[in-house]
Amino acid sequence: MKVLVAVKRVIDYNVKIRVKADNSDVDLTNVKMAMNPFCEIAVEEAVRLKEKGVATEVVAVTVGPKAAQEQLRTALALGADRAIHVESDERVESLGAAKALAKLVEDEQPGLVILGKQAIDTDNNQAGQMLAALTGLPQATFASEVNVSGDGGDGKVQVTREIDGGLQTLELALPAIVTTDLRLNEPRYAKLPDIMKAKKKPLDVKTPADLGVEVASRVKLLRVEPPAERQGGIKVGSVDELVDKLKNEAKVL
Amino acid sequence: MSILVLAEHQDGALAGATAHVVAAAKAIGGDIDVLVAGEGVAAVAEAAAGLDGVGKVRVADNAAYAHQLAEPMAALIAELADDYGHVLAAASTSGKNVLPRVAALKDVAQISEIIAVESPDTFKRPIYAGNAIATVQSEDALKVITVRTTGFDAVGEGGSAGVEAIDFVADNSQSTFIKEELAESDRPELGAAKVVVSGGRGMGNGENFKLLDGIADKLGAAVGASRAAVDAGFVPNDMQVGQTGKIVAPELYIAVGISGAIQHLAGMKDSKVIVAINKDEEAPIFQVADYGLVADLFDALPELEQKL
């Protein structure tokens, strides 16, 4: 079974972002970029499936600018076998990415597609569900455990999902779409020899036009502002003082 | 233009989130229908009909919609969507699971987690873990939107909408419900509680969360946690507050043994009053706390419980 993993290049999750002075967007000049953390988990899960002998090939895919090839190389270093870059300099959001991915699913016929549950830049949390709709495949979002059984026509995947009330387990017929939550696994770090090897692994470049899809976002970004800053408060010296302030100053007790 | 609101419900009861989503629908303006889909949901429909501002409740009561699996739910909503200009749901795990699937079936974008309505096609939403607020405009004829419930005050009751049955049944052979392990708790729901007491990695282990329970009991509070506490196995995932967990905005949020990573702040910094108890006076949580107490939590919590 082939596994397709979608990875997105985003701002490093540790970086504190700045809004541009003209309020047109967030300022990404000279900011450290990385693979979206949920995508790292997706790659790790795919690679583990290969190590277990469930997956035969892991293909990493990204939709984005030239620089996003860095993240594909990271996926290759982590164990993906080959990569596909759908190159676009437009502002691609979830629907556009899902359309490109849907075309690749049609071409590649994977048994399983793994995506992150959410990209930490737009915080959209949409692409996996959209891909499932566009391909007509079943979906299991927010996975904290994935177990594949069987292959081919009667293959199934059981997925435990993190939901608001606790955990839910579903069984999907393969092929299926899964999105990852944080607890699914702990991604490994790429080792230097693997990083070297990754440079020689195949990386195909396509354009949205090659795939016959339109990826530009249909949601206009009118303005971006910093959030209302909270005024830092005070330090209290004791539990007594805390209780007193909460009762008499904040009046929340 | 009419608006369809997807009702959120559990165990045969309407969830509080729905009244917030109806409030967002009112801010957009237009006739508001609520869709209740599930199995054995008559009581949910009745409760939805009582929400202020609701014009009609449409009920799809069928085993096909039990457990609200994404495939049949999205098929149902997509079937109804042509009658509407907007489809709204709470940005809960259920709304987030179903709505993007609807959007893609209708070939439109989704606008996730709006916190304000500027006009019927323009909305505000947090991006980058709430470190920026984007104003976005949808160019699609159908707007598919999830609503951050903390952004809109719940509508009241007193409505008396009509209830009508929908007989469309989506068939689904692709996904099967196996089981659910839901946390049992007598405490208020995290998203709705007036007071939230949360513990982080500093709690040390799950057993020590009892120290928070004592305080939560006295304050009628919900108990939350940081992701680190969830990952360490101290507490279950449904307690996680943050960018990728639950978003809360209570009157009072007490963060104990939590450092204040941006991903945690994203979930609680709109709380009215924030208290932080941490032994590290440099912890970033103090930058957002109204009242900070630099102390060892194992000393401070028992004392606090006693003095409340």
Ligand SMILES: Cc1cc2nc3c(=O)[nH]c(=O)nc-3n(C[C@H](O)[C@H](O)[C@H](O)COP(=O)(O)OP(=O)(O)OC[C@H]3O[C@@H](n4cnc5c(N)ncnc54)[C@H](O)[C@@H]3O)c2cc1C
């Ligand atoms: C993609 C992504 C998404 C994430 N989403 C979330 C999310 O939704 N929610 C979330 O919370 N995190 C999230 N995180 C994790 C986040 O980055 C932090 O790692 C996490 O919030 C840290 O939790 P913590 O504050 O409990 O632990 P730590 O950062 O380890 O802090 C523990 C604190 O406890 C204090 N302490 C220790 N012992 C005591 C004591 N005896 N008395 C008093 N204080 C004590 C310490 O001084 C320290 O400040 C996410 C991370 C990623 C990468």
Ligand SMILES: Nc1ncnc2c1ncn2[C@@H]1O[C@H](COP(=O)(O)O)[C@@H](O)[C@H]1O
């Ligand atoms: N441009 C993209 N290229 C590749 N994968 C993407 C892209 N955008 C989103 N994804 C995938 O979809 C997941 C969820 O993203 P989103 O729904 O946009 O928040 C990400 O973690 C990726 O796995």
